[in-house]
Structures are given as C-alpha cells and as structure tokens.
Amino acid sequence: MAPRHLPWKPLDVEAPLGLATGTKITLIALGPSSTCMGKLDDALYLNHVQAAAKKDGDTCGWNIAATMTKVSGATFRPRQVTGQCPLVLASYIWLKQVDEHARKYLGSGLKKTHHAGTYSCRRQNGNSSGAWSEHAYANAWDITGFELADGRVVSVLKHWHSDGSKEGRAKAKFLNKTRGSACRLFRVVLSPDYNAAHKDHLHLDQGPSLSCR
Numbered sequence: 001m002a003p004r005h006l007p008w009k010p011l012d013v014e015a016p017l018g019l020a021t022g023t024k025i026t027l028i029a030l031g032p033s034s035t036c037m038g039k040l041d042d043a044l045y046l047n048h049v050q051a052a053a054k055k056d057g058d059t060c061g062w063n064i065a066a067t068m069t070k071v072s073g074a075t076f077r078p079r080q081v082t083g084q085c086p087l088v089l090a091s092y093i094w095l096k097q098v099d100e101h102a103r104k105y106l107g108s109g110l111k112k113t114h115h116a117g118t119y120s121c122r123r124q125n126g127n128s129s130g131a132w133s134e135h136a137y138a139n140a141w142d143i144t145g146f147e148l149a150d151g152r153v154v155s156v157l158k159h160w161h162s163d164g165s166k167e168g169r170a171k172a173k174f175l176n177k178t179r180g181s182a183c184r185l186f187r188v189v190l191s192p193d194y195n196a197a198h199k200d201h202l203h204l205d206q207g208p209s210l211s212c213r
Helices: 021-029 033-042 085-106 166-182
Strands: 046-051 054-056 060-062 065-071 075-077 081-084 110-115 140-148 153-155 188-190 202-205
Touching: 021 033, 021 085, 033 046, 033 085, 065 075, 065 085, 081 085, 085 110, 085 140, 085 166, 085 202, 153 166, 166 202
Parallel strands: 075 110
Antiparallel strands: 046 065, 054 060, 065 081, 110 140, 140 153, 140 202, 188 202
C-alpha cells in the first residue's frame, strides 16, 4: 500500500490525497508547531510567511500561524489567508484537489479562491456566551466561491444547487466534490446542506469536533 494511505508514514505534502492524509495532519497538529511549519516549508507550490503572533483579549488570537498568498499559481480574494499551521497545511493540499476537480468537471483550472476570512474574535453562531468559534483562533476558513482560469466564477450561494442546465449541473458537481475532498482533510466541513447559516459558504476548520455536512 502506498505511504499516503498509511498513518504511521510521514506526510508528503506533494503526494496525492490518501486514505490517511487527514489523520496525518491531525497528528501533526498535536505535535510541535515547528513540525507543521516545516511541512509548509516543504510545499513546492505554496507562497507563505510565518505570521506575527496575535493576542486579542483573554481568549482570541494565536501564537504560531502562517499567511499564504498563492497555491500552485492561484491566488485569493481577499489576497491573504492567515491561519493556524494545520489549517494552512490542509488548505494547501485541498486547493490542489480543488484545481483537479475544476479541470475535470468544468474544463478550466483554479485561478482564485474567494473567501470570507479565517479570523474573527467571536463565539460560535454569533452567540454572546458559550463556546468560542474556531474563527477566534484563526483555525477556521470560510470559502464563498472559486474563480477559474477562463473567467467563470463558481459561487457557493448561486451554484450549490443545480439549475438543471448542463453548466449548472457541472458547477454543482464541482462544489460537491470540493466538499468531499475537504472532508478528508479538515476536521469539520459545513456546507449549505448543513443549515441556512451556511447557504453561501463552506466552513472548514481543524477544531476538536468531527463533522462533514
């Protein structure tokens, strides 16, 4: 069996997505931050820098995080993504999968990922009390859509459900596949199928919970 399928083998960030890739990222997240940052440095197609530590009140912020600006030539809108290292590591591997899905189902590669950010010092669901959101630690990322090399934009809000046309079916299939591959890399993936609060984005996080919806 290929090393990418075996959880005790080191993570190769350039290997195809394997059965154990998500498990390996979780194990890296439990280890020293230097191990995770070293994996980012191994990534051949990632433009990134280590982010300055951030302290926001008694709870929010981070000690070790990375800011990525490009993956395999594709950029972001907004142009920077700062997150905890395991989140960025999973995102790097995932975005390469997204590019493959775009080429397969839509015939054009990924040019830009549209997102609503990673960091927000708030509690879950916007509540005034209770558990803190993974966004409070830059450990979650909200994806609103993708821009392709041919200029088309695939929106989670507009294209999650097919309009019945050939193009609409292809866009919906593409988005469904992006969620499927995300569920193999992130601890939590929430889509429009989860609830109305996620009708316009995919929520990806590396928190302690485990969910793919």
